[in-house]
Amino acid sequence: MIYLDNSATTPVDPEVLKAFVKVNENFWGNPSSLHAFGARAEQLLIQAEKQVLTLLNAKNHKVIFNSGATESNNLAIRGFCHAYKKRGNHIITTPIEHASVHETIEELEQEGFRVTYIDVTATKEGILQQIQEAICEDTILISCMHVNNEMGMILPIYEIGQLLKKYPKVKFHVDAVQSIGKIPVDIDKMNIDLLSLSAHKFHGVKGCGALIMNQYLNLAPEITGGHQMYGLRSGTINVAGAVSLAKALRLVIEPLDSNYRHVKSLFDYAIQELEKIDGVVINSNREEQTPYIINFAAVPIKGETLVHALEEYDVYISAKSACSSKSAAASRILMALGIGEDIALESVRVSFSDRSTKEDVDQLIKALKVVIAQLKY
Ligand code: PMP
Numbered sequence: 017m018i019y020l021d022n023s024a025t026t027p028v029d030p031e032v033l034k035a036f037v038k039v040n041e042n043f044w045g046n047p048s049s050l051h052a053f054g055a056r057a058e059q060l061l062i063q064a065e066k067q068v069l070t071l072l073n074a075k076n077h078k079v080i081f082n083s084g085a086t087e088s089n090n091l092a093i094r095g096f097c098h099a100y101k102k103r104g105n106h107i108i109t110t111p112i113e114h115a116s117v118h119e120t121i122e123e124l125e126q127e128g129f130r131v132t133y134i135d136v137t138a139t140k141e142g143i144l145q146q147i148q149e150a151i152c153e154d155t156i157l158i159s160c161m162h163v164n165n166e167m168g169m170i171l172p173i174y175e176i177g178q179l180l181k182k183y184p185k186v187k188f189h190v191d192a193v194q195s196i197g198k199i200p201v202d203i204d205k206m207n208i209d210l211l212s213l214s215a216h217k218f219h220g221v222k223g224c225g226a227l228i229m230n231q232y233l234n235l236a237p238e239i240t241g242g243h244q245m246y247g248l249r250s251g252t253i254n255v256a257g258a259v260s261l262a263k264a265l266r267l268v269i270e271p272l273d274s275n276y277r278h279v280k281s282l283f284d285y286a287i288q289e290l291e292k293i294d295g296v297v298i299n300s301n302r303e304e305q306t307p308y309i310i311n312f313a314a315v316p317i318k319g320e321t322l323v324h325a326l327e328e329y330d331v332y333i334s335a336k337s338a339c340s341s342k343s344a345a346a347s348r349i350l351m352a353l354g355i356g357e358d359i360a361l362e363s364v365r366v367s368f369s370d371r372s373t374k375e376d377v378d379q380l381i382k383a384l385k386v387v388i389a390q391l392k393y
Contacts, residue, residue: 018331022217023165023194023309024366029219032264036221039256047243047253057255064255064262068226071269072196072211074203077228080245081258084225085193087238088212091227091248092189094306095235096157097124103185104154108132108147110171111352111374112164117191118348121159130154137354140172140304144179151339155186162195166336166349166365168201168300168309177207187233193217197268198308199276209233215257219367219369220264224257268370275370276307282368282377283307289381295386299355299363308369311350313362316383317391322364325391330384333366 047058065079111133132150189210215224241250255284290296299311319335336347346360
């Protein structure tokens with residue numbers, strides 16, 4: 017199988033799975049129990065939290081372990097805006113956020129919050145200028161993703177974080193799902209207050225995620241009950257999920273530079289080979305681009321048709337993101353990035369992981385050439 021849909025999900029690392037199973041076999045106590053067996057599970061949880069904070073350099077933060085970034089984004093944005101609505105009602109974001117950010121903010125707009133969408137087709141300086149101009153007395157939150165999941169575009173998180181030092185009342189939420197373990201993420205240096213991540217995007221187990229939050233912030237809980245997870249996410253804690261998430265994070269962050277170099281060489285090679293194919297238009301050619309994602313169109317073939325045709329050759333890529341691929345409409349994200357509707361409908365995404373190989377790229381190109389020739393004529 018040639019699996020090139022790693023932005024949708026990645027295979028679980030055997031070491032991570034081992035850690036998950038070991039906790040479930042030996043340390044399955046409830047970390048909220050008063051007895052020593054529960055306390056052992058609690059210790060593992062505390063250790064996992066410390067590891068996550070150290071790996072992402074977050075000194076004044078705590079970790080809400082949960083089911084994934086969708087939950088993190090919902091809690092970070094709705095929970096923050098509801099807790100601080102007396103301070104102001106203005107949110108700044110981008111039009112290319114994941115649905116779990118976009119729809120949460122749209123819902124807040126219905127409730128009376130005012131939203132400014134930054135045009136991210138501008139230069140880095142242009143993006144910063146728009147943010148600076150949008151910030152006013154009422155602004156309480158900026159929510160901006162680090163890497164876009166369909167295009168691979170990198171947003172200037174470090175620079176936004178520095179700008180926000182001038183506005184301590186404005187808090188900064190970053191959806192880092194597609195950057196964690198791929199490009200450097202330093203929560204303190206980037207001045208991030210709230211950061212969302214999902215373990216299954218970096219060889220962790222599905223259903224395990226985290227919201228890393230500034231410990232001095234308040235959030236309105238989304239799930240009430242037994243007050244677990246600092247009172248912000250009630251429900252018996254998935255200790256195996258937390259331990260395996262910390263392990264998965266260490267396994268991708270330690271070799272981050274060498275993984276990056278490897279994937280960059282695959283990206284350069286794939287672009288070079290794709291450009292040789294008649295009708296291929298590369299969408300991901302921006303300067304600020306992660307090599308883990310390539311978005312392109314094989315004109316005039318519909319993205320969905322191409323995905324299914326490649327499947328016949330055991331090659332797996334995606335049309336749009338996995339979360340939005342069931343909708344027939346052109347991608348909201350590509351259109352916001354200035355790509356016309358026709359090309360947007362013909363676009364597909366190839367996404368690498370550190371385990372992808374040159375052989376995978378060769379097989380992709382070989383299969384692409386065959387199916388494009390079949391579908392065009
Ligand atoms: N944000 C981004 C940028 C994503 O790519 C995804 C996953 N497609 C999510 C949030 C949501 O993650 P999950 O499905 O693991 O909750």
